[in-house]
Amino acid sequence: MAHYHRCGEIPPKRHTQFRDADGGLYYEELMGEEGFSSDSSLLYHRHVPSALLDARVWQLPEQATSPNLPLIPRHLRLHDLDGADTWRQHDAVTGRRLLLGNADVRILYAVVGAASPCYRNAVGDECVFVESGRAVVETVFGDLRVGPGDYVILPRATTHRWVPLSDPGDPSPLRLYVIEGNSHIAPPRRYLSRYGQFLEHAPYCERDLRLPTPPEPAEAAAQAPTEVYVKHRGAGAALVGSVHVTPHHPFDVVGWDGCLYPYVFNVADFEPITGRVHQPPPVHQVFEGHNFVICNFVPRKVDYHPDAVPVPYFHSNVDSDEVMFYVRGDYEARKGSGIGPGSITLHPGGHSHGPQPGAIEASLGVDRFDELAVMVDTFRPLELGEAGRASDDGVYLHSWNGDD
């Protein structure tokens, strides 16, 4: 983010002496992207941020993928993955299961009942969409309180942990749809001015972003020593994990400033762009990473030409695989296919897709869609992870038959 922010206590001049009430120096850390050539923040720690007592291997959950072979469109039922009450022991870091992935991005799902350990993704940024439930995401920058419809953007190497919160008014578990990039994840470049301000045509802006509350290092100090789970690169492109044991809790920052930090954007603050005839998916885009984009389809008025066909035309995404996650509402184009909240469809490149039989006629004259879906389009083919294979309904490929 080019949006500058300062939080907590910082000295008036960077790289100068900054002392606590007892005269001790704080430890300044620059967290920056692209080798000192892009966005960064300066954080002021009570303790040396590099200190390590010990390290060991973290055996990651199953990360293997297999090709979408034979090539077919697929319907994954994520809520089938819950498994009785076992989710109550799962946390948002070690409990996430791999649905789909390629060399640029991995899509995972977690149903969460327990607090996670401290965690740092050293491979790329994470975009975590909260399907249901509430949590506090404690970070080295401060806390983020999150709930349904929130996208949580966590820059690469941000130390954080997920703590689920109970909500007496809503017993839904914390369900997280996790998009792990191998790159940075940011608002689309075309939404921003040359210096990074959101432009007037963008469907959201700086006011819609929620930033961390000021850090409270005194609370964290009681929790030392601390384990930090680190996801990183091993041999070749393999993902591996390590656990770092630190002598002091990593959330010991008294203040920070800069343009690199975690933040939250709620999908309800996305202002949909509509037209007389069908608008293409790029108007629904919310974020982008290297070789993938994230779009959302939110409740909205639809096409108002008198002869408009509100559902999409058949389309062949010759350069991408399309992953649609149906969060809530009635998804007009998929009527009759068995798809509902908690479903994912994978529409692979090389196969044309469009509305299910009857959906075109049913949409004529409709002036509003009450649907919420998050879409990831990848520019390289996606493979199936263990949870993708486990939740595949096996029959979606037949769902367009019977209308001719």
Ligand SMILES: [Fe+2]
């Ligand atoms: Fe599509």
